Amino acid sequence: MAAEAQAITGLILAGGQGSRLGGADKGLHPFRGRPLVAHTIERLAPQVSTLLISANRNQDTYAAFGHPVLTDRLPGHAGPLAGLDAGLAACTTPLLLTAPCDSPFLPADLSARLLAGLGAHPAAYACIGDDEHPVFALLRREVHANLSAYLAGGGRKMREWMRRVDAVAVDFPDPEAFRNFNTAESFLPPTDNYETQ
Numbered sequence: 001m002a003a004e005a006q007a008i009t010g011l012i013l014a015g016g017q018g019s020r021l022g023g024a025d026k027g028l029h030p031f032r033g034r035p036l037v038a039h040t041i042e043r044l045a046p047q048v049s050t051l052l053i054s055a056n057r058n059q060d061t062y063a064a065f066g067h068p069v070l071t072d073r074l075p076g077h078a079g080p081l082a083g084l085d086a087g088l089a090a091c092t093t094p095l096l097l098t099a100p101c102d103s104p105f106l107p108a109d110l111s112a113r114l115l116a117g118l119g120a121h122p123a124a125y126a127c128i129g130d131d132e133h134p135v136f137a138l139l140r141r142e143v144h145a146n147l148s149a150y151l152a153g154g155g156r157k158m159r160e161w162m163r164r165v166d167a168v169a170v171d172f173p174d175p176e177a178f179r180n181f182n183t184a185e186s187f188l189p190p191t192d193n194y195e196t197q
Helices: 003-007 036-047 059-063 080-090 110-118 141-152 158-164
Strands: 008-013 050-054 095-100 123-128 131-140 168-171
Touching: 003 008, 003 110, 008 036, 008 080, 036 050, 036 095, 036 110, 050 080, 080 095, 080 131, 080 141, 080 158, 095 110, 110 123, 110 131, 110 168, 131 141, 131 158, 141 158
Parallel strands: 008 050, 008 095, 123 168
Antiparallel strands: 095 131, 123 131
């Protein structure tokens, strides 16, 4: 584990409703013989000191992967920001690194690149050119108060909140790194031919 990883808690966001997968629990959807979340854990765990999973159903199944499972503190499936709220509330390190459960190709240097780009900003998130990926983010624990106020005011949009806290976008070179697995078609060949690095 890199020295900087000791100051970072990881959070896998698996609390969605899977509406574009017919209501399936996306993190547990099979991909190359294993649940998607297993691939994400494998990529993210070496980059952090502690790993948490945000999940609002099948908590026992997620807990079997060996990491603490958090449920949203807000009612009514409030989206990824609700998972982020739970993660920041549980975070005991200065920084929180987030990734969605369906990210088997997330970069092995996600933490290092975001940390290098963070500077004095309260948060940093990944992008590829103009294509933003705010669910892949590194946040200072202190932003929790701002997020709580945003959620209390009815805010639910990740990009909007990132702009509100003056988060910085950090560019990544690999267009496949943040590939989306929102639909059944995304699991089918030829898109499944991409090799992890």
